[in-house]
Amino acid sequence: MSQGSAGLAVKRVIVALDPAVEGDVEKLLGIARLACREGAGIKVGLPMLALGGSEAVSEAARLCSGGGLRVLDLKLADIGYVMRLAVESLARGFDAAIAHAFIGSEGALEELKGALEGMGVRLVLVLSMSHQGSAEVIDPCLDRLISVATRVRPWGVVAPATRPGVIARVRSAMPRTVIMSPGVGAQGGRPGDAICLGGADYEIVGRVVTRSPDPVSALRSVAGSIAERCPERLLPAST
Numbered sequence: 001m002s003q004g005s006a007g008l009a010v011k012r013v014i015v016a017l018d019p020a021v022e023g024d025v026e027k028l029l030g031i032a033r034l035a036c037r038e039g040a041g042i043k044v045g046l047p048m049l050a051l052g053g054s055e056a057v058s059e060a061a062r063l064c065s066g067g068g069l070r071v072l073d074l075k076l077a078d079i080g081y082v083m084r085l086a087v088e089s090l091a092r093g094f095d096a097a098i099a100h101a102f103i104g105s106e107g108a109l110e111e112l113k114g115a116l117e118g119m120g121v122r123l124v125l126v127l128s129m130s131h132q133g134s135a136e137v138i139d140p141c142l143d144r145l146i147s148v149a150t151r152v153r154p155w156g157v158v159a160p161a162t163r164p165g166v167i168a169r170v171r172s173a174m175p176r177t178v179i180m181s182p183g184v185g186a187q188g189g190r191p192g193d194a195i196c197l198g199g200a201d202y203e204i205v206g207r208v209v210t211r212s213p214d215p216v217s218a219l220r221s222v223a224g225s226i227a228e229r230c231p232e233r234l235l236p237a238s239t
């Protein structure tokens, strides 16, 4: 593995900042800087909102204002009007915000996309999830979810690192859409499965980095594994 491919690989790893208790909030905000400086960026969502409030959510975005992708993960699934209210108060300072594709476009995702565009924030849609229960309802509907996403034309979609075959199906249906893949490490996905086998753009890693006594080394180690497995895939992601 060359220094160059390790450097490119680390720019494909987004760190999920999910505090488990209130005392974690400060520590994870510290990791936000690292994840944006060294890695591809951060993802913050309901655990950060619940334990740190909207101030912590905004602070995470502010800490990354010098560079790095800032993804707000509320996994919205509501009517357009309510999602608009939610993003108007929480998504400022973020580059992208996540909603579920299954809610459909009319009256929901179209309105959300319009609201986000007005704020300069890009839409990301969940097409499949990393846990086993995704097989119950979500995965049998994958083709329909892809067709919703094809109509809505989000900037990005989410597909699971735990099932690279699902990512590959999404990649072939949506060749130019950014794919983010969670489930690496703590949930069993091997670093590199999503990018090397599925064709994802980013791997999302939470606990492996945030619970490590040495988050920088943990982040570099995930990137090193990706770089070793498929250096040829690591041209800079098309953001």
Ligand code: O7E
Pocket: 016, 017, 018, 043, 045, 073, 098, 126, 128, 129, 130, 131, 158, 160, 180, 182, 183, 184, 185, 186, 187, 204, 205, 206, 207, 208
């Ligand atoms: O298991 P960890 O600690 O690596 O954390 C995984 C993160 O990815 C966590 O924030 C969780 O909310 C998120 N995630 C999944 O684990 N599975 C999914 O299917 C989807 C997500 C997710 O982030 O979706 C939006 C990108």
